[in-house]
Amino acid sequence: MKKISLKDIAKMAGVSTSTVSFVLNGKAEQMRISKPIVEKVHQIVKKSGYQPNRVAVSLRTGKSKIIGLLVDDISNQFFASCAKFIEDEANEYGYKVIFCCTENDAHRARTLLNILNYQQVDGFIITPTVKMNKDIEQLVQYKKPFVLMDRYFPEINTPYVLVNNYSGIEKGMTHLIRKGYKRIGFVTVDLKMIQMDMREQAYKDAQKKEQPASKQKLLLKLPINCTDDREATMQMIISFIRDTELDAVFFATNYLGILGLESIQQIGLEIPRDIAVICFDDNDIFRLHTPAITVIRQPIDKIAKSSVAILMDQLGAGKHKVQRIQVEIDPEFVVRKST
Amino acid sequence: MKKISLKDIAKMAGVSTSTVSFVLNGKAEQMRISKPIVEKVHQIVKKSGYQPNRVAVSLRTGKSKIIGLLVDDISNQFFASCAKFIEDEANEYGYKVIFCCTENDAHRARTLLNILNYQQVDGFIITPTVKMNKDIEQLVQYKKPFVLMDRYFPEINTPYVLVNNYSGIEKGMTHLIRKGYKRIGFVTVDLKMIQMDMREQAYKDAQKKEQPASKQKLLLKLPINCTDDREATMQMIISFIRDTELDAVFFATNYLGILGLESIQQIGLEIPRDIAVICFDDNDIFRLHTPAITVIRQPIDKIAKSSVAILMDQLGAGKHKVQRIQVEIDPEFVVRKST
DNA sequence: CTGAAAGCGCTTACAG
DNA sequence: CTGAAAGCGCTTACAG
Numbered sequence: 190m191k192k193i194s195l196k197d198i199a200k201m202a203g204v205s206t207s208t209v210s211f212v213l214n215g216k217a218e219q220m221r222i223s224k225p226i227v228e229k230v231h232q233i234v235k236k237s238g239y240q241p242n243r244v245a246v247s248l249r250t251g252k253s254k255i256i257g258l259l260v261d262d263i264s265n266q267f268f269a270s271c272a273k274f275i276e277d278e279a280n281e282y283g284y285k286v287i288f289c290c291t292e293n294d295a296h297r298a299r300t301l302l303n304i305l306n307y308q309q310v311d312g313f314i315i316t317p318t319v320k321m322n323k324d325i326e327q328l329v330q331y332k333k334p335f336v337l338m339d340r341y342f343p344e345i346n347t348p349y350v351l352v353n354n355y356s357g358i359e360k361g362m363t364h365l366i367r368k369g370y371k372r373i374g375f376v377t378v379d380l381k382m383i384q385m386d387m388r389e390q391a392y393k394d395a396q397k398k399e400q401p402a403s404k405q406k407l408l409l410k411l412p413i414n415c416t417d418d419r420e421a422t423m424q425m426i427i428s429f430i431r432d433t434e435l436d437a438v439f440f441a442t443n444y445l446g447i448l449g450l451e452s453i454q455q456i457g458l459e460i461p462r463d464i465a466v467i468c469f470d471d472n473d474i475f476r477l478h479t480p481a482i483t484v485i486r487q488p489i490d491k492i493a494k495s496s497v498a499i500l501m502d503q504l505g506a507g508k509h510k511v512q513r514i515q516v517e518i519d520p521e522f523v524v525r526k527s528t
Numbered sequence: 529m530k531k532i533s534l535k536d537i538a539k540m541a542g543v544s545t546s547t548v549s550f551v552l553n554g555k556a557e558q559m560r561i562s563k564p565i566v567e568k569v570h571q572i573v574k575k576s577g578y579q580p581n582r583v584a585v586s587l588r589t590g591k592s593k594i595i596g597l598l599v600d601d602i603s604n605q606f607f608a609s610c611a612k613f614i615e616d617e618a619n620e621y622g623y624k625v626i627f628c629c630t631e632n633d634a635h636r637a638r639t640l641l642n643i644l645n646y647q648q649v650d651g652f653i654i655t656p657t658v659k660m661n662k663d664i665e666q667l668v669q670y671k672k673p674f675v676l677m678d679r680y681f682p683e684i685n686t687p688y689v690l691v692n693n694y695s696g697i698e699k700g701m702t703h704l705i706r707k708g709y710k711r712i713g714f715v716t717v718d719l720k721m722i723q724m725d726m727r728e729q730a731y732k733d734a735q736k737k738e739q740p741a742s743k744q745k746l747l748l749k750l751p752i753n754c755t756d757d758r759e760a761t762m763q764m765i766i767s768f769i770r771d772t773e774l775d776a777v778f779f780a781t782n783y784l785g786i787l788g789l790e791s792i793q794q795i796g797l798e799i800p801r802d803i804a805v806i807c808f809d810d811n812d813i814f815r816l817h818t819p820a821i822t823v824i825r826q827p828i829d830k831i832a833k834s835s836v837a838i839l840m841d842q843l844g845a846g847k848h849k850v851q852r853i854q855v856e857i858d859p860e861f862v863v864r865k866s867t
Numbered sequence: 868c869t870g871a872a873a874g875c876g877c878t879t880a881c882a883g
Numbered sequence: 884c885t886g887a888a889a890g891c892g893c894t895t896a897c898a899g
Contacts, residue, residue, distance in 0.1 A: 192646070194876060205886045210878060221884050243647035244592065245876035247583045248891050255626070262612060269608035273601060273629060285626050285644075287594070289619075290612055305624075307531070308582040473786050533892060544870045549894060560868050584892035587875045 193239045201233050202226070209234075213241065253309035256500060258288040259301060260316045266472065267443060267489065268316065271338070274493030275314060282501050284311075295320040306333060312504055314338055314496050319382060334503035338496045340384050348503070350495045354384050357485050358391035361439060364483060366399055370437035374407040376426060376449060377441035378415055388441045407433050416444065426452040447474050450482075532578045540572050541565070548573075552580065592648040595839060597627040598640060599655045606782060606828065607655065610677070613832030614653060621840050623650075634659040645672060651843055653677055653835045658720060673842035677835045679723050687842070689834045693726040696824050700778060701734035703822060709776035710739075713746040715765060715788060716780035717754055727780045746772050755783065765791040785814070789821075 195213075199206040204226060211220045212230040233239075247253040256279055260268040276286045287310065291298040295318050302313070302324055312334035317325060322342050328335050329347060337349035365373050375392040377385060392408070409429040415422045426449055430438060438453075440446040475484050538545040543565060550559045551569040572578075586592040595618055599607040615625045626649065630637040634657050641652070641663055651673035656664060661681050667674050668686060676688035704712050714731040716724060731747070748768040754761040765788055769777060777792075779785040814823050 195878095196876075206877080207879075207887085208885060211885095214878080216879095223884065226885090240642075240646040242587075242876050244583060244586045245891090246878080247648075248581075248587050248875090248893085249877045249879090251891075253583065263602070263615065264605075264609045264612035266603075266605065266608070269605070269611075270603045272608075272611075272627070273603035276602065276627065276629060280628075285628075287624050287626050288611070288615060289624075290615060303579075307579040309586075534894095535892075545893080546871085546895075547869060550869095553894080555895095562868065565869090581892055584875090585894080587877085587891090588893045588895090590875075 192242070193237050195239075195241065198230065198233055198237065198239055201237070202230050204230070247309060253311050254283055255285045255287055255310050257302075257305040257310040257313045258286050258315075259291055259298060259313060260288065261293045261318065262290050263288055264290075267339075267487070270489045271493045274490050275497055278494050278497040282497070284501075291316075291318050293318045295324070299324050302328075312336075312500050314500060316340060317342065319380070334500060336496050336499045336503075338492060340382055343383055348499050350492055350499065351384065352487050352492065354387040355391040358388045358439070358441075359395055361483065361485050362392060362395035362399075365437050365439065366395070368437075371400075372407060372433070372435050373437045373439060374409065374429065374433055374435040375439045375441065376409045376411065376429065376445050378411045378445065379413050381413070385441065392439060392441075407435065411445070419448065423448055423452045423455070427455060443472060447472060450474060531581070532576050534578075534580065537569065537572055537576065537578055540576070541569050543569070586648060592650055593622055594624045594626055594649050595836075596641075596644040596649040596652045597625050597654075598630055598637060598652060599627065600632045600657065601629050602627055603629075606678075606826070609828045610655075610832045613829050614836055617833050617836040621836070623840075630655075630657050632657045634663075638663050641667075651675075651839050653839055655679060656681065673839060675835050675838045675842075677831060679721050682722055687838050689831055689838065690723065691826050691831065693723050694730040696826075697727045697730035697778070697780075698734055700822065700824050701731060701738075704776050704778065705734070705738055707776075707820075711746060711772070711774050712776045712778060713748065713768065713772055713774040714778045714780065715748045715750070715768065715784050717750045717784065718752050720752070724780065731778060731780075746774065750784070758787065762787055762791045762794070766794060789814070 195206050195209055199209045202209065208220075208222060208226065209230055211217055211222060212227050213234065217227045243254065258272060258275060260271065263269055263272055272286070272288060279286050287305065289301040289305070291301065298318050298321055302315075305313070313328070313336070315321075315325070315335055315337055316339050317337055322345060325335075325337070325342060325345055325347060329345065335348070337347055337351075339351055341347065341349040341351060362373065373396070375389070375396075377389050377392075379385075389408070389410075396407070409425065411422060411425060415425075426445075429435075430452070438449060440449045475482055534545050534548055538548045541548065547559075547561060547565065548569055550556055550561060551566050552573065556566045582593065597611060597614060599610065602608055602611055611625070611627060618625050626644065628640040628644070630640065637657050637660055641654075644652070652667070652675070654660075654664075654674055654676055655678050656676055661684060664674075664676070664681060664684055664686060668684065674687070676686055676690075678690055680686065680688040680690060701712065712735070714728070714735075716728050716731075718724075728747070728749075735746070748764065750761060750764060754764075765784075768774075769791070777788060779788045814821055
C-alpha cells in the first residue's frame with residue numbers, strides 16, 4: 190500500500206506542494222489561488238484518495254488531534270458508556286481517543302499521564318483517582334488542556350463536569366420519604382473523594398430534617414477495599430439491614446446497589462418488609478428483583494458530551510465558543526418500579 | 529512546558545545527536561560508543577526527564593506504536609472487558625490503543641478503518657461487522673497487520689481469535705441433558721455471522737443425537753433488529769417458552785440471556801416448571817433470579833491477550849516468537865446455580 | 868569510536 | 884497569484 194504524498198499530488202497537478210497544501214487546508218481564497226487550479230487539485234485528490242499523513246501534520250503543527258482518556262477501568266459499565274459517548278463526540282470534532290485505565294492507582298495514573306503527555310496527545314479527559322492532586326496541579330501549571338470528569342478536587346481550580354450529587358441524593362430521599370418510609374438506611378463507601386462526601390452529606394441533611402430526634406445511626410460506610418471481597422461485603426450489608434431494621438435502603442453507588450440487591454434477595458424470605466433501593470446509574474439487574482426499586486440515573490451522555498465540549502473549547506476547536514465553565518448536571522429521576 | 533529535545537540532550541552532553549540517539553535506542557554497543565559517554569548521556573536523560581517525541585519518531589520510522597481497536601460498541605460489557613485486557617496487554621509491548629465503535633455498520637467501519645489506516649496506526653484488532661469482508665480482504669491485500677476477534681470470515685484467510693462456539697454449546701447441551709431436561713429450547717438471533725451459525729449448528733446436532741424422533745422445532749431465531757425493541761423481543765421469548773412447553777432454554781448470547789431471564793421472571797408464576805438457562809458470557813444479573821442457571825463464560829482475558837499477541841507477532845514486537853496461528857479457545861464451563 | 872547530513876511528509880513565512 | 888525553502892524532532896546510512 191504505497192501511500193500517496195502531497196508531493197505526488199503536486200506533481201500530478203503540475204503545481205507546487207504549497208499550493209496543494211493551501212487548497213487542502215481551505216486557504217485557497219486567502220492565498221488567492223486561481224479557481225481552475227483549486228478545482229484541479231481537488232479533483233486529483235479525490236480521484237487518488239489522498240489523505241494527508243497525520244503524523245507529519247502533527248510534527249509540523251504540534252497538534253495530534255488525539256485526546257487521552259483516563260478512567261478507573263474501562264470495563265466498568267459507567268466508564269464504558271462514557272467512553273462510547275466521548276469517542277462519538279470527539280469524532281465529530283475530528284479527534285481520536287486513546288484510553289488508559291488507572292485502576293484507581295495514582296502512581297499508575299501518573300505514569301500514563303506522563304507517557305501520553307510527552308507524546309502526542311493534545312488534551313485529556315480524566316476521571317481522577319485519589320491522591321492525583323499533584324498531577325492535576327501540574328497539568329494546570331503547564332497549561333495542558335484537560336477536563337476532569339465525574340470527580341474533582343475542590344482545592345484546585347480546574348474545568349470539570351460532574352453530576353450534582355447532593356441534589357441527586359436529596360431528591361431520592363424526598364421521594365422515599367414521600368412514599369412513607371420511616372427508617373431509611375444509607376450504604377456508602379469510604380473512598381475519601383469529594384463526590385462520595387457530597388452524597389453522604391445530602392443523606393445526613395435529609396435525615397436530620399425529617400427525623401431530627403432519631404438516635405440510631407442508619408449509615409453503613411464500607412471500607413475502601415470492600416470491592417475485594419464480595420461475600421464479606423454482602424455479609425456486612427445483610428447485617429446492617431437486619432440490625433437496623435430498615436424499611437428502605439439507599440445505595441450510594443451502582444456497584445453497591447448491585448451487591449445490595451443480591452444481599453436483599455438472600456435475606457428476602459426472613460424479612461418481609463418492603464424495601465426500596467435507590468442507586469446512581471442504571472443496570473440490567475435493576476429490572477429483575479422483588480422489592481420496589483427507584484433508580485437515579487446519571488445522564489452519562491451529557492457528562493461525556495459536556496466533557497468533550499469543554500476540552501474542545503480549550504483546544505480552540507469548539508464549533509460554538511463554549512465558555513470554560515463548570516458544568517453541573519442534575520441527575521434524572523427514574524422510578525423503575527413502585528410499591 | 530517547554531519540551532526538551534534530542535538536540536538539547538546532545539548539547540548538554542557535548543556530543544552529537546546521533547550519539548544520543550544510538551545510546552537511547554540501545555545501539556551504543558553496536559556503534560562502539562565509549563562507556564563514559566554512554567553513562568553521561570543516560571545520566572543527563574534521566575535528570576532532565578527527557579522522552580523522545582513519539583510523533584517525530586513515528587514520522588521517521590513509520591511506526592506509531594499505536595494500534596486501532598474496532599469493536600461493535602465499547603459500552604457493551606463484552607467489548608468493554610476486551611478493551612481493558614487489550615489495553616493492558618498492549619501496554620506491555622509499549623503500544624497504545626485507539627478505539628472506535630462500528631455500531632455493527634459496515635459503512636461506518638470502512639470509514640473508521642480508512643481514517644486510522646491512512647494515518648498513524650500500526651495495526652488493527654477488529655471485531656468485524658456483517659458485510660465487512662471486502663474491507664478485510666483489502667487489509668490482507670495491502671499486508672496491513674491485523675487480527676480478527678470473536679468473529680471471522682471463513683472464506684478469507686486471516687489471523688483470528690475466537691472461542692470454540694460449537695464445543696461451547698455442545699458442552700452446555702450435554703450438561704442440560706445430563707440434568708434430565710427433555711425439552712430444551714434454543715433462542716438465537718439471525719445475525720448471519722459465522723459464530724452464530726456455529727452455535728445453532730451445535731444445538732441442532734445435540735438435539736438430533738439426543739432426540740432423533742422429536743418433531744417440534746424448539747428453536748427461536750429472532751430477527752437481526754431485535755435489539756431495537758426490547759419489549760417486543762421479550763414477548764416473542766415468552767410466547768416461545770409457553771407455546772413450546774420447554775423445561776429448559778438455552779440462550780445463544782449474553783444479551784438474549786438477560787432478556788430471557790426477565791421474560792422468565794415475568795411468566796415465572798404461571799409456569800412452575802424448572803427452567804435452566806445457559807448463556808455465553810457473564811453478568812451480574814445471572815446471580816439474581818429464581819430458576820436454575822448455568823453460565824458458559826467466554827474467557828475474555830484469553831481472547832484479548834491472544835489477539836494482542838498475534839498482532840504483535842505481525843508487528844515484529846513479539847517477545848516470544850509467536851506463530852501466526854489461528855487460536856482456538858475452549859469456553860470455560862461454569863455452573864452457577866443448580867436445581 | 869563520533870559527527871555532519873539527508874530525509875520522513877507536511878505547513879508556512881518569505882520572496883517574487 | 885505561485886514556488887523555493889526552512890523546519891518540526893527524530894533515525895540512520897555515510898564519511899571520517
